[in-house]
Amino acid sequence: MKFKYACIFLLSFVAVEDAFGQDKNGWLRRFINKTISDTTAPGKPSFRVYPTLAYSPETSFEFGFSSLLLFQAKNDTLNRLSEVNAFTFITLEGQYGIWLDNAIYGDHDNWFFLGKTKFQRFPLLYYGIGPETDGHEPALIDANYLLLRQRILRKIVPNMFIGPEFDYQQLYNTQFNQPENHHVYDPPLGSNGGRNLGLGAAMVYDNRHNVLNVRKGLFAELSFLTYRKALASDNNFYGFNLDVRSSHPTNARNVFAWQVYGNFMSGNVPFNQLALMGGEMIMRGYYSGRYRDKNMIAAQAEHRWLPFKFSRRFGGTIFGAAAVVAPKVNEFSWKHIRPSGGVGLRYLLFAKKDIYLRLDVGFTKEGPGFYLFTGEAF
Numbered sequence: 001m002k003f004k005y006a007c008i009f010l011l012s013f014v015a016v017e018d019a020f021g022q023d024k025n026g027w028l029r030r031f032i033n034k035t036i037s038d039t040t041a042p043g044k045p046s047f048r049v050y051p052t053l054a055y056s057p058e059t060s061f062e063f064g065f066s067s068l069l070l071f072q073a074k075n076d077t078l079n080r081l082s083e084v085n086a087f088t089f090i091t092l093e094g095q096y097g098i099w100l101d102n103a104i105y106g107d108h109d110n111w112f113f114l115g116k117t118k119f120q121r122f123p124l125l126y127y128g129i130g131p132e133t134d135g136h137e138p139a140l141i142d143a144n145y146l147l148l149r150q151r152i153l154r155k156i157v158p159n160m161f162i163g164p165e166f167d168y169q170q171l172y173n174t175q176f177n178q179p180e181n182h183h184v185y186d187p188p189l190g191s192n193g194g195r196n197l198g199l200g201a202a203m204v205y206d207n208r209h210n211v212l213n214v215r216k217g218l219f220a221e222l223s224f225l226t227y228r229k230a231l232a233s234d235n236n237f238y239g240f241n242l243d244v245r246s247s248h249p250t251n252a253r254n255v256f257a258w259q260v261y262g263n264f265m266s267g268n269v270p271f272n273q274l275a276l277m278g279g280e281m282i283m284r285g286y287y288s289g290r291y292r293d294k295n296m297i298a299a300q301a302e303h304r305w306l307p308f309k310f311s312r313r314f315g316g317t318i319f320g321a322a323a324v325v326a327p328k329v330n331e332f333s334w335k336h337i338r339p340s341g342g343v344g345l346r347y348l349l350f351a352k353k354d355i356y357l358r359l360d361v362g363f364t365k366e367g368p369g370f371y372l373f374t375g376e377a378f
Contacts, residue, residue, distance in 0.1 A: 285362025
Protein backbone atom coordinates (compact mmCIF):
# COMPACT_ATOMS: atom_id res chain seq x y z
CA MET A 1 0.00 0.00 0.00
CA LYS A 2 2.88 2.30 -0.75
CA PHE A 3 2.02 6.02 -1.21
CA LYS A 4 -1.32 5.70 0.61
CA TYR A 5 -0.18 7.96 3.41
CA ALA A 6 1.51 10.28 0.94
CA CYS A 7 -1.91 10.78 -0.59
CA ILE A 8 -3.46 11.63 2.77
CA PHE A 9 -0.64 14.03 3.60
CA LEU A 10 -0.62 15.96 0.34
CA LEU A 11 -4.34 16.06 -0.24
CA SER A 12 -4.82 17.41 3.28
CA PHE A 13 -2.33 20.11 2.23
CA VAL A 14 -4.61 20.85 -0.71
CA ALA A 15 -7.65 21.03 1.56
CA VAL A 16 -5.87 23.52 3.81
CA GLU A 17 -5.05 25.66 0.77
CA ASP A 18 -8.71 25.81 -0.17
CA ALA A 19 -9.83 26.45 3.41
CA PHE A 20 -7.47 29.38 3.76
CA GLY A 21 -8.14 30.75 0.30
CA GLN A 22 -9.25 34.08 1.78
CA ASP A 23 -6.21 34.40 4.08
CA LYS A 24 -4.13 36.24 1.49
CA ASN A 25 -1.77 37.76 4.04
CA GLY A 26 -1.39 34.70 6.29
CA TRP A 27 1.82 32.71 6.72
CA LEU A 28 0.05 29.49 5.74
CA ARG A 29 -1.09 30.95 2.45
CA ARG A 30 2.40 32.19 1.66
CA PHE A 31 3.94 28.83 2.52
CA ILE A 32 1.49 26.95 0.31
CA ASN A 33 2.05 29.37 -2.55
CA LYS A 34 5.78 28.73 -2.34
CA THR A 35 5.52 24.95 -2.15
CA ILE A 36 2.40 23.94 -4.08
CA SER A 37 0.79 26.81 -5.98
CA ASP A 38 2.22 27.89 -9.32
CA THR A 39 2.96 31.59 -9.09
CA THR A 40 5.54 31.86 -11.88
CA ALA A 41 4.85 33.68 -15.13
CA PRO A 42 4.47 31.71 -18.37
CA GLY A 43 7.88 30.89 -19.85
CA LYS A 44 9.75 31.49 -16.59
CA PRO A 45 11.49 28.56 -14.86
CA SER A 46 9.57 27.03 -11.98
CA PHE A 47 11.13 25.04 -9.13
CA ARG A 48 9.11 23.42 -6.36
CA VAL A 49 9.98 21.14 -3.45
CA TYR A 50 7.27 19.39 -1.44
CA PRO A 51 7.37 16.71 1.27
CA THR A 52 6.05 13.16 0.90
CA LEU A 53 5.13 10.55 3.49
CA ALA A 54 4.51 6.95 2.51
CA TYR A 55 4.16 3.46 3.94
CA SER A 56 4.74 -0.03 2.57
CA PRO A 57 5.30 -3.45 4.17
CA GLU A 58 8.84 -3.52 2.77
CA THR A 59 9.91 -0.11 4.11
CA SER A 60 7.64 0.71 7.06
CA PHE A 61 7.20 4.50 7.09
CA GLU A 62 8.98 6.36 4.30
CA PHE A 63 9.82 10.05 4.41
CA GLY A 64 11.02 12.05 1.47
CA PHE A 65 11.00 15.12 -0.70
CA SER A 66 10.00 15.53 -4.32
CA SER A 67 11.36 18.37 -6.38
CA LEU A 68 10.41 19.50 -9.86
CA LEU A 69 12.19 21.94 -12.15
CA LEU A 70 10.24 23.13 -15.20
CA PHE A 71 11.67 25.47 -17.82
CA GLN A 72 11.65 26.39 -21.49
CA ALA A 73 14.80 27.20 -23.44
CA LYS A 74 15.50 30.97 -23.41
CA ASN A 75 12.24 31.40 -21.45
CA ASP A 76 10.38 31.17 -24.75
CA THR A 77 6.91 29.63 -24.48
CA LEU A 78 7.21 28.46 -28.10
CA ASN A 79 9.94 26.03 -27.00
CA ARG A 80 8.90 22.74 -25.46
CA LEU A 81 8.60 22.41 -21.71
CA SER A 82 11.66 20.70 -20.20
CA GLU A 83 11.48 18.94 -16.86
CA VAL A 84 13.89 17.58 -14.28
CA ASN A 85 12.11 15.57 -11.59
CA ALA A 86 13.86 14.31 -8.44
CA PHE A 87 12.65 12.19 -5.53
CA THR A 88 14.64 11.43 -2.38
CA PHE A 89 13.56 9.16 0.46
CA ILE A 90 14.62 7.44 3.68
CA THR A 91 12.73 4.79 5.63
CA LEU A 92 12.53 3.53 9.21
CA GLU A 93 14.20 0.33 7.95
CA GLY A 94 17.34 2.28 7.01
CA GLN A 95 16.67 2.27 3.26
CA TYR A 96 17.31 5.36 1.21
CA GLY A 97 17.62 6.56 -2.36
CA ILE A 98 17.38 9.29 -4.95
CA TRP A 99 15.69 9.15 -8.36
CA LEU A 100 16.21 11.72 -11.09
CA ASP A 101 14.40 11.89 -14.45
CA ASN A 102 15.14 14.40 -17.19
CA ALA A 103 13.55 15.39 -20.49
CA ILE A 104 15.42 18.48 -21.67
CA TYR A 105 14.90 20.20 -25.01
CA GLY A 106 17.38 22.67 -26.49
CA ASP A 107 16.47 25.90 -28.20
CA HIS A 108 14.24 25.21 -31.24
CA ASP A 109 14.34 21.52 -30.15
CA ASN A 110 17.61 20.90 -31.96
CA TRP A 111 18.80 18.74 -29.05
CA PHE A 112 16.87 16.38 -26.79
CA PHE A 113 18.40 14.86 -23.63
CA LEU A 114 16.23 12.04 -22.29
CA GLY A 115 17.31 9.92 -19.36
CA LYS A 116 17.16 8.84 -15.75
CA THR A 117 19.46 8.32 -12.79
CA LYS A 118 18.78 6.15 -9.76
CA PHE A 119 20.68 5.27 -6.63
CA GLN A 120 18.98 3.31 -3.92
CA ARG A 121 19.48 0.92 -1.06
CA PHE A 122 16.21 -0.88 -1.35
CA PRO A 123 14.83 -4.43 -1.11
CA LEU A 124 13.92 -6.08 -4.41
CA LEU A 125 11.23 -8.72 -4.18
CA TYR A 126 12.04 -11.66 -6.44
CA TYR A 127 9.27 -13.98 -7.60
CA GLY A 128 11.31 -15.98 -10.10
CA ILE A 129 11.60 -15.77 -13.87
CA GLY A 130 8.87 -16.63 -16.37
CA PRO A 131 5.17 -16.11 -17.01
CA GLU A 132 3.87 -18.56 -14.36
CA THR A 133 5.74 -17.70 -11.16
CA ASP A 134 4.13 -18.22 -7.74
CA GLY A 135 3.49 -14.93 -6.00
CA HIS A 136 3.00 -16.17 -2.43
CA GLU A 137 6.55 -16.44 -1.07
CA PRO A 138 9.01 -14.15 -2.87
CA ALA A 139 12.68 -14.01 -2.06
CA LEU A 140 14.22 -10.71 -0.98
CA ILE A 141 17.29 -9.36 -2.72
CA ASP A 142 18.78 -6.47 -0.79
CA ALA A 143 21.45 -4.46 -2.60
CA ASN A 144 22.80 -1.11 -3.53
CA TYR A 145 21.56 -0.25 -7.00
CA LEU A 146 22.92 2.35 -9.40
CA LEU A 147 21.41 3.19 -12.79
CA LEU A 148 22.63 5.81 -15.27
CA ARG A 149 20.80 5.96 -18.58
CA GLN A 150 20.90 8.80 -21.07
CA ARG A 151 20.00 9.45 -24.69
CA ILE A 152 21.72 12.34 -26.46
CA LEU A 153 19.52 13.03 -29.46
CA ARG A 154 19.83 15.42 -32.39
CA LYS A 155 16.92 16.60 -34.50
CA ILE A 156 17.22 15.43 -38.12
CA VAL A 157 13.78 16.54 -39.35
CA PRO A 158 10.96 18.25 -37.44
CA ASN A 159 10.02 16.12 -34.39
CA MET A 160 12.46 13.32 -35.34
CA PHE A 161 15.58 12.75 -33.23
CA ILE A 162 18.41 10.24 -33.45
CA GLY A 163 21.56 9.72 -31.44
CA PRO A 164 23.65 7.54 -29.13
CA GLU A 165 22.42 5.97 -25.93
CA PHE A 166 24.24 4.47 -22.96
CA ASP A 167 23.00 2.47 -19.99
CA TYR A 168 25.04 1.62 -16.91
CA GLN A 169 23.57 -0.55 -14.16
CA GLN A 170 25.29 -1.90 -11.09
CA LEU A 171 24.24 -4.05 -8.12
CA TYR A 172 26.62 -4.39 -5.19
CA ASN A 173 26.60 -5.36 -1.50
CA THR A 174 23.92 -7.89 -2.42
CA GLN A 175 22.18 -10.38 -0.16
CA PHE A 176 19.85 -13.06 -1.56
CA ASN A 177 17.37 -14.00 1.17
CA GLN A 178 15.19 -17.04 0.58
CA PRO A 179 11.66 -17.17 2.02
CA GLU A 180 11.74 -17.86 5.74
CA ASN A 181 12.66 -21.41 6.83
CA HIS A 182 13.03 -22.94 3.36
CA HIS A 183 14.74 -22.58 -0.02
CA VAL A 184 12.53 -22.03 -3.03
CA TYR A 185 14.61 -20.26 -5.67
CA ASP A 186 17.84 -20.96 -7.43
CA PRO A 187 19.80 -17.70 -7.21
CA PRO A 188 19.41 -16.02 -10.62
CA LEU A 189 22.18 -14.60 -12.78
CA GLY A 190 23.30 -11.35 -11.18
CA SER A 191 22.09 -12.12 -7.64
CA ASN A 192 25.67 -11.81 -6.37
CA GLY A 193 25.93 -8.36 -7.86
CA GLY A 194 27.54 -7.10 -11.01
CA ARG A 195 27.82 -4.25 -13.42
CA ASN A 196 26.86 -3.92 -17.06
CA LEU A 197 27.46 -1.11 -19.53
CA GLY A 198 25.35 -0.95 -22.65
CA LEU A 199 26.02 1.18 -25.71
CA GLY A 200 23.67 1.70 -28.60
CA ALA A 201 21.44 4.12 -30.43
CA ALA A 202 17.92 5.47 -30.22
CA MET A 203 15.50 6.96 -32.73
CA VAL A 204 12.69 9.06 -31.31
CA TYR A 205 9.70 10.80 -32.86
CA ASP A 206 8.21 13.34 -30.45
CA ASN A 207 5.72 16.12 -31.20
CA ARG A 208 4.54 16.57 -27.60
CA HIS A 209 4.78 20.03 -26.08
CA ASN A 210 4.29 19.15 -22.39
CA VAL A 211 5.99 15.91 -21.34
CA LEU A 212 4.30 15.70 -17.93
CA ASN A 213 0.76 16.20 -19.21
CA VAL A 214 0.32 15.41 -22.88
CA ARG A 215 -3.02 16.59 -24.21
CA LYS A 216 -2.17 15.95 -27.85
CA GLY A 217 0.82 14.30 -29.46
CA LEU A 218 2.80 11.21 -30.36
CA PHE A 219 5.97 9.80 -28.82
CA ALA A 220 7.62 6.79 -30.48
CA GLU A 221 11.01 5.32 -29.61
CA LEU A 222 12.98 2.43 -31.05
CA SER A 223 16.32 1.76 -29.38
CA PHE A 224 19.05 -0.87 -29.34
CA LEU A 225 21.63 -1.56 -26.63
CA THR A 226 24.41 -4.13 -26.55
CA TYR A 227 26.30 -5.17 -23.42
CA ARG A 228 29.66 -6.86 -23.89
CA LYS A 229 32.42 -7.99 -21.58
CA ALA A 230 34.76 -6.09 -23.87
CA LEU A 231 32.81 -2.96 -22.86
CA ALA A 232 33.29 -3.43 -19.10
CA SER A 233 30.17 -5.60 -18.65
CA ASP A 234 29.96 -8.79 -16.62
CA ASN A 235 27.64 -10.39 -19.17
CA ASN A 236 27.10 -10.55 -22.92
CA PHE A 237 23.56 -9.70 -24.03
CA TYR A 238 21.63 -7.25 -26.16
CA GLY A 239 18.11 -5.93 -26.51
CA PHE A 240 15.62 -3.83 -28.43
CA ASN A 241 13.12 -1.48 -26.85
CA LEU A 242 9.88 -0.18 -28.40
CA ASP A 243 7.75 2.53 -26.81
CA VAL A 244 4.80 4.19 -28.59
CA ARG A 245 2.51 6.66 -26.79
CA SER A 246 -0.34 8.68 -28.30
CA SER A 247 -2.71 11.23 -26.78
CA HIS A 248 -5.92 12.54 -28.31
CA PRO A 249 -8.10 15.33 -26.90
CA THR A 250 -11.80 14.44 -26.90
CA ASN A 251 -12.75 17.98 -25.87
CA ALA A 252 -11.17 20.96 -24.10
CA ARG A 253 -10.88 19.05 -20.80
CA ASN A 254 -10.72 15.36 -21.68
CA VAL A 255 -7.91 13.27 -23.13
CA PHE A 256 -7.78 9.68 -24.35
CA ALA A 257 -4.27 8.17 -24.32
CA TRP A 258 -2.76 4.80 -25.17
CA GLN A 259 0.66 3.15 -25.08
CA VAL A 260 2.32 0.02 -26.51
CA TYR A 261 5.59 -1.04 -24.91
CA GLY A 262 7.97 -3.89 -25.69
CA ASN A 263 11.30 -5.28 -24.48
CA PHE A 264 13.05 -7.96 -26.53
CA MET A 265 16.34 -9.32 -25.17
CA SER A 266 18.74 -12.14 -25.91
CA GLY A 267 21.88 -13.54 -24.26
CA ASN A 268 22.92 -13.86 -20.62
CA VAL A 269 20.63 -11.22 -19.13
CA PRO A 270 20.98 -10.60 -15.35
CA PHE A 271 17.74 -10.81 -13.39
CA ASN A 272 17.56 -7.07 -12.66
CA GLN A 273 17.79 -6.15 -16.36
CA LEU A 274 15.14 -8.52 -17.62
CA ALA A 275 11.87 -7.09 -18.90
CA LEU A 276 9.87 -6.24 -15.76
CA MET A 277 6.09 -6.22 -15.56
CA GLY A 278 4.54 -3.80 -13.09
CA GLY A 279 5.37 -0.51 -11.40
CA GLU A 280 4.16 3.07 -11.46
CA MET A 281 4.31 3.55 -15.25
CA ILE A 282 2.63 0.53 -16.84
CA MET A 283 0.68 -2.41 -15.37
CA ARG A 284 -0.08 -0.36 -12.27
CA GLY A 285 -1.18 -2.64 -9.46
CA TYR A 286 1.58 -5.20 -10.00
CA TYR A 287 4.81 -4.94 -8.03
CA SER A 288 7.63 -3.99 -10.41
CA GLY A 289 9.15 -7.30 -11.46
CA ARG A 290 6.24 -9.44 -10.30
CA TYR A 291 6.68 -11.16 -13.66
CA ARG A 292 9.99 -10.92 -15.47
CA ASP A 293 11.61 -12.56 -18.48
CA LYS A 294 13.70 -11.75 -21.55
CA ASN A 295 10.71 -10.54 -23.55
CA MET A 296 7.60 -8.54 -22.73
CA ILE A 297 4.77 -6.85 -24.61
CA ALA A 298 2.46 -4.49 -22.72
CA ALA A 299 -0.33 -2.11 -23.68
CA GLN A 300 -2.46 0.36 -21.74
CA ALA A 301 -5.12 2.97 -22.34
CA GLU A 302 -6.73 5.59 -20.14
CA HIS A 303 -9.24 8.40 -20.22
CA ARG A 304 -8.37 11.59 -18.33
CA TRP A 305 -10.62 14.36 -17.05
CA LEU A 306 -8.29 17.35 -16.62
CA PRO A 307 -9.97 18.83 -14.68
CA PHE A 308 -13.54 17.79 -13.85
CA LYS A 309 -16.26 20.14 -15.07
CA PHE A 310 -17.22 21.07 -11.51
CA SER A 311 -13.66 21.87 -10.33
CA ARG A 312 -10.77 24.12 -11.31
CA ARG A 313 -8.12 21.94 -9.65
CA PHE A 314 -9.34 18.34 -9.35
CA GLY A 315 -9.50 15.78 -12.13
CA GLY A 316 -9.43 12.03 -12.55
CA THR A 317 -8.68 9.09 -14.79
CA ILE A 318 -9.72 5.53 -15.48
CA PHE A 319 -7.24 3.09 -17.04
CA GLY A 320 -6.76 -0.50 -18.15
CA ALA A 321 -3.72 -2.51 -19.24
CA ALA A 322 -2.51 -5.97 -20.23
CA ALA A 323 0.96 -7.51 -20.55
CA VAL A 324 2.70 -10.82 -21.16
CA VAL A 325 6.28 -12.06 -20.65
CA ALA A 326 8.11 -14.96 -22.29
CA PRO A 327 11.65 -16.37 -22.62
CA LYS A 328 11.46 -16.15 -26.43
CA VAL A 329 9.36 -14.08 -28.81
CA ASN A 330 7.79 -17.20 -30.36
CA GLU A 331 6.71 -18.38 -26.89
CA PHE A 332 4.29 -15.57 -26.10
CA SER A 333 0.99 -17.19 -25.06
CA TRP A 334 -2.56 -15.87 -24.72
CA LYS A 335 -2.99 -17.80 -21.45
CA HIS A 336 -0.15 -15.82 -19.86
CA ILE A 337 -1.63 -12.37 -20.52
CA ARG A 338 -2.15 -10.50 -17.23
CA PRO A 339 -4.76 -7.71 -17.01
CA SER A 340 -4.87 -4.72 -14.68
CA GLY A 341 -6.98 -1.61 -14.34
CA GLY A 342 -7.77 1.19 -12.00
CA VAL A 343 -8.77 4.77 -11.29
CA GLY A 344 -6.90 7.91 -10.37
CA LEU A 345 -7.34 11.32 -8.78
CA ARG A 346 -5.60 14.42 -10.14
CA TYR A 347 -4.76 17.76 -8.53
CA LEU A 348 -3.60 20.72 -10.64
CA LEU A 349 -0.24 21.45 -9.01
CA PHE A 350 1.19 23.98 -11.52
CA ALA A 351 -1.76 25.70 -13.17
CA LYS A 352 0.18 27.88 -15.61
CA LYS A 353 2.18 24.90 -16.87
CA ASP A 354 -0.73 22.42 -16.80
CA ILE A 355 1.03 19.93 -14.48
CA TYR A 356 -0.98 17.59 -12.26
CA LEU A 357 -0.19 15.58 -9.15
CA ARG A 358 -1.50 12.05 -9.68
CA LEU A 359 -2.74 9.47 -7.22
CA ASP A 360 -3.50 6.14 -8.91
CA VAL A 361 -4.80 2.87 -7.52
CA GLY A 362 -4.31 -0.14 -9.77
CA PHE A 363 -6.25 -3.37 -9.28
CA THR A 364 -5.07 -6.87 -10.16
CA LYS A 365 -6.00 -10.41 -9.15
CA GLU A 366 -3.28 -10.15 -6.52
CA GLY A 367 -4.59 -6.96 -4.90
CA PRO A 368 -4.29 -3.18 -5.27
CA GLY A 369 -1.28 -0.91 -5.60
CA PHE A 370 -1.13 2.81 -4.81
CA TYR A 371 1.02 5.39 -6.62
CA LEU A 372 1.60 9.09 -6.02
CA PHE A 373 3.73 11.04 -8.50
CA THR A 374 3.97 14.32 -10.38
CA GLY A 375 2.90 14.05 -14.01
CA GLU A 376 0.98 11.39 -15.89
CA ALA A 377 2.13 7.78 -16.10
CA PHE A 378 2.74 8.09 -19.86
